Amino acid sequence: MRWSERREARLSGKQRAVLTSLLLHANTVVPRQRLVAALWETPPTSAVSNLQTYIAQLRQALPPGTRLLTRGTGYLFEALPEEVDLLAFEQAVQSARAEHEQGNAWGAVHQYETALSLWRGGLAEGTELVGPVLARAAQVEEQRTAVRLDWSEAKLGLGQPAEVIPELRAVVAEQPLRERAWHLLMLALSQTGQRDAALEAFGHARATLIDDLGIEPSRKLQQLQADILADTVTVGKVETWRRICQLPPDIADIVDRPEELHRVTTALRRNTDRTTPAIAVLLGPSGIGKSTLAVHAAHQLREDFPDGQLYLNLKSGGTAREPAALLAEALRSLQCLGSDIPDSTESRAALYRSLLADRAVLVVLDDAEHEQQVRYLLPGTPRSAVLVTSRSPLPILAGATRISVDLPSEAVGQMMLAQIAGEDRVRSEPDAARAIVLACGRLPLAIRVAGARLATRPTWPLQELATRLTGGQPLDELVLGELDIRRTFAASHQLLPDLAGRAFRLLGLAGIDDFAEWVVAALLGASPRETDTTLETLVAAGLLSMGEIDQSGQPRYRMHDLLRKFAHERAEADDSPEQRDVAIRRFVDESLARVRVAGLEYPPPVVPMAAPGTSDGRSHGGAAWLSAERETLLTAVGLAHADAAAELVLRLTPFLVVTGFRVEATRLLQQAAQRTADRDRAILAQLAQADIELDLGRLETARDMFRTVFDHFDSSDDAHSAAYALTGLVACDLLETEPESWRQIGVKKVFSRFESADGIGDLLDGLFAVCAAHQQDHQEVIRLFRQALLLIKEQQYGDPIARFLRALLTGIICFRSDDAQGAIKCYQEGLDISHDLGWGPGERYTLRRLSEAYHAAGRPGDAVKSLYGLSLLSAQTGDTYNEALSAYFLGEISLEHGQSQAAADYFIRCHDLMDRHGNPVWRARARQMIDTVRAESGSARVQPAADATNQAP
Numbered sequence: 001m002r003w004s005e006r007r008e009a010r011l012s013g014k015q016r017a018v019l020t021s022l023l024l025h026a027n028t029v030v031p032r033q034r035l036v037a038a039l040w041e042t043p044p045t046s047a048v049s050n051l052q053t054y055i056a057q058l059r060q061a062l063p064p065g066t067r068l069l070t071r072g073t074g075y076l077f078e079a080l081p082e083e084v085d086l087l088a089f090e091q092a093v094q095s096a097r098a099e100h101e102q103g104n105a106w107g108a109v110h111q112y113e114t115a116l117s118l119w120r121g122g123l124a125e126g127t128e129l130v131g132p133v134l135a136r137a138a139q140v141e142e143q144r145t146a147v148r149l150d151w152s153e154a155k156l157g158l159g160q161p162a163e164v165i166p167e168l169r170a171v172v173a174e175q176p177l178r179e180r181a182w183h184l185l186m187l188a189l190s191q192t193g194q195r196d197a198a199l200e201a202f203g204h205a206r207a208t209l210i211d212d213l214g215i216e217p218s219r220k221l222q223q224l225q226a227d228i229l230a231d232t233v234t235v236g237k238v239e240t241w242r243r244i245c246q247l248p249p250d251i252a253d254i255v256d257r258p259e260e261l262h263r264v265t266t267a268l269r270r271n272t273d274r275t276t277p278a279i280a281v282l283l284g285p286s287g288i289g290k291s292t293l294a295v296h297a298a299h300q301l302r303e304d305f306p307d308g309q310l311y312l313n314l315k316s317g318g319t320a321r322e323p324a325a326l327l328a329e330a331l332r333s334l335q336c337l338g339s340d341i342p343d344s345t346e347s348r349a350a351l352y353r354s355l356l357a358d359r360a361v362l363v364v365l366d367d368a369e370h371e372q373q374v375r376y377l378l379p380g381t382p383r384s385a386v387l388v389t390s391r392s393p394l395p396i397l398a399g400a401t402r403i404s405v406d407l408p409s410e411a412v413g414q415m416m417l418a419q420i421a422g423e424d425r426v427r428s429e430p431d432a433a434r435a436i437v438l439a440c441g442r443l444p445l446a447i448r449v450a451g452a453r454l455a456t457r458p459t460w461p462l463q464e465l466a467t468r469l470t471g472g473q474p475l476d477e478l479v480l481g482e483l484d485i486r487r488t489f490a491a492s493h494q495l496l497p498d499l500a501g502r503a504f505r506l507l508g509l510a511g512i513d514d515f516a517e518w519v520v521a522a523l524l525g526a527s528p529r530e531t532d533t534t535l536e537t538l539v540a541a542g543l544l545s546m547g548e549i550d551q552s553g554q555p556r557y558r559m560h561d562l563l564r565k566f567a568h569e570r571a572e573a574d575d576s577p578e579q580r581d582v583a584i585r586r587f588v589d590e591s592l593a594r595v596r597v598a599g600l601e602y603p604p605p606v607v608p609m610a611a612p613g614t615s616d617g618r619s620h621g622g623a624a625w626l627s628a629e630r631e632t633l634l635t636a637v638g639l640a641h642a643d644a645a646a647e648l649v650l651r652l653t654p655f656l657v658v659t660g661f662r663v664e665a666t667r668l669l670q671q672a673a674q675r676t677a678d679r680d681r682a683i684l685a686q687l688a689q690a691d692i693e694l695d696l697g698r699l700e701t702a703r704d705m706f707r708t709v710f711d712h713f714d715s716s717d718d719a720h721s722a723a724y725a726l727t728g729l730v731a732c733d734l735l736e737t738e739p740e741s742w743r744q745i746g747v748k749k750v751f752s753r754f755e756s757a758d759g760i761g762d763l764l765d766g767l768f769a770v771c772a773a774h775q776q777d778h779q780e781v782i783r784l785f786r787q788a789l790l791l792i793k794e795q796q797y798g799d800p801i802a803r804f805l806r807a808l809l810t811g812i813i814c815f816r817s818d819d820a821q822g823a824i825k826c827y828q829e830g831l832d833i834s835h836d837l838g839w840g841p842g843e844r845y846t847l848r849r850l851s852e853a854y855h856a857a858g859r860p861g862d863a864v865k866s867l868y869g870l871s872l873l874s875a876q877t878g879d880t881y882n883e884a885l886s887a888y889f890l891g892e893i894s895l896e897h898g899q900s901q902a903a904a905d906y907f908i909r910c911h912d913l914m915d916r917h918g919n920p921v922w923r924a925r926a927r928q929m930i931d932t933v934r935a936e937s938g939s940a941r942v943q944p945a946a947d948a949t950n951q952a953p
Helices: 013-024 032-039 047-061 085-101 105-116 132-157 165-174 179-191 195-213 219-229 258-268 290-300 323-333 345-356 371-375 410-421 423-428 430-439 444-456 462-471 485-494 498-510 517-524 528-540 561-574 577-601 623-628 630-639 642-658 662-675 679-695 699-715 719-736 739-745 747-757 764-772 778-791 799-816 820-837 840-856 860-877 880-896 900-917 920-937
Strands: 067-071 074-078 278-283 308-313 361-368 385-390 401-404 545-549 555-558
Touching: 013 032, 013 047, 013 074, 013 132, 032 047, 032 074, 032 132, 047 067, 085 105, 085 132, 105 132, 105 345, 132 165, 132 179, 165 179, 165 195, 179 195, 179 219, 195 219, 258 278, 258 290, 258 385, 258 401, 278 290, 290 308, 290 361, 290 385, 308 323, 323 345, 323 371, 361 371, 410 423, 410 430, 410 444, 423 430, 430 444, 430 462, 444 462, 444 485, 485 561, 498 517, 498 528, 498 561, 498 577, 517 528, 517 555, 517 577, 528 555, 577 623, 577 630, 577 642, 623 630, 623 642, 630 642, 630 662, 642 662, 642 679, 642 840, 662 679, 679 699, 679 719, 699 719, 799 820, 799 840, 820 840, 840 860, 840 880, 860 880, 880 900, 880 920, 900 920
Parallel strands: 278 385, 278 401, 308 361, 361 385
Antiparallel strands: 067 074, 545 555
């Protein structure tokens, strides 16, 4: 007898005898005289009063709440089965026999073992009993022996004879006259191949019965001996398993996923070499179709698991279910009675594994939240397998094959819509069907809801739903009965910790669908550790998916379009305007700080800028980082206030131009100019646009824009800013007029302005333009470029660009000093740097210079090869100006080598390209060369044509 804190009550001998007598008849009124007879063979005259004293003492010693009651002239001890071993024993025996009658030998064995485990020695050890209580004790002991034999018989029925032999030998040693025990022992011995031992056991049984009772063994025992002698004893294993299939119905309109289905079935199909149960985890965000695919795969695998398929939903009302409750449900599904299910989670798991032992069962666990739920439900033997669906990869689940379930293709999404809404309707409105699928973000659950809504309205045009989904709030439209996308998302959001929930909402507020860790850290203002934990939580919740490592080495994360819209809704509902503004400001500021550093790998825009950023110890990537973060940074531009947006755009412009996004850069510059109330900032944006026009060779448009900028800053006495515009005007004039006129443009004046402001490093385009003019005064050009070389500083550009400029300017100086070989070496270095940077304009310009140097060094083949490369790069990037120039210079080289027709073809190509480009000076030069070639060759065939075929060199 123990109290709740496990301490034992100390009782005298008579008190123990009274308690034993009452417990042997628990829940039954025991008359006073029977208790007296149980205490004394010859009761004293004070027996009744002594009994009353013992009862009073017991009531004081018993734990609080114990129910020892007086009923008339007797006493009643009320107890629950879990409070008294004997009651628990009798209940387990009753359950075991019920299981055996129903054919569930496994369940019977478990309940018999539960009953026998309650015995820890003999009945009422250390207590002296007399009279009628001894008869009751003997009855209980007899019941125990019967259970030992029942357990042995059940184990034999399961084909496990070796496990019962020790127990049966103990029984026959204790009770040698019990023929049933001898019969079971002989069966067990014979079934384990111990034929001699079985016959020897029969001999012992017969001798004992004859010696003690004077009788022969029963006919049943003698027949068993005869069967053993004839070797006709069969293994008495019986089939006790009832095949189950709890799988939900397969879905007819399932998304076609042949690759994922193949991986699942391959991972789970039986393999004789396997030593542990196969486990496959289907992972992906809510609504992606994991459960549908799991059910479909499980149906495909039914023949591989002939003992059945068990299905458990690991969520209830959006909340993760506890392992104990899941095990109870599983055990009931495996025909365990409620009274037979143990209390502890560990005991339930042990029984669950016992019931699945040596069985081929597929266990489908749907919507697991964490590994602990799954761990308790894993079978213990390799014939069974487990298929899990989860939004989390369940990383701690050892040995699992993880299969990501991604969004279906647009075509598959339309097929799914057609299966639900009707193929004829989708075929008749293909554009509307495509719009619906795209508005659903290709999410299968959303497509299913959209299709179901269409199916309920057979006359409703698809275009009506497409318009609602694309023009309004798609989450409002994606609901039909219990199918509700918003509610599905809300169930996941509500379970998030505070920080993860805020991160989810802020990502939706910012409208970012693909991002790296720094974005979340900036929005939250959180430490790296907090950010890392937050991202893990969101991935585990299925609200983010982890993508590939980007080119700058950052892991990237994605949020589905519909999830992002839901997150935006929650941000506006759950976060105050002040909280939202602060988070967006942090994100914009961090974006700008990183661009100031990363942009150092590109030439700054040809506009006066604040000092470049400095690293704070964190890696800001550079060219690769800018490429990876382009969309994120453009989002930051849209969220930033006007002044920050303008600086972001100006600092991004060189990168966008270099990587082929000139149109996007122009659009952003125009928007920045319109947004800002600062006239100077708007003019600077126009200056950057003019530089793009200059790079494209649209000289008239560029000149007009440079003139407007120059007039603005010249009238406001901002000589430094005006110098940038004057540089553009110099470049336009040098590229469009005759070389001899360069002295009239005031190049020295431009340089003097920049030199006084220590900003000559920003004159890259102007320097290139001066060099392009082919001036005759070499010494003046060399002086200017040496001056520029001295003023280039790493902090203005960043080391790669500074090295490029030094190589390029040194090459120009060498070339102007008649050192063609030195120029070639420098140009090749500059070409390598620009190629590594992915800087197209620098690579194209250097190829032009390199071809010039090769030609001067007497290496026409290398010159032609460089011009071919220039032509190809220019054609790929839409640089018509440089493509035309490459054709012109190839024409000159061809003409030098007497290849008149080839020269004429190149000049015609240059003429047509410059005509398309709108450059009259170079078009006129090309026309002049065409006439020259025609005059020298006397060929009328050499003519430019408006519809001439532009063949690449």
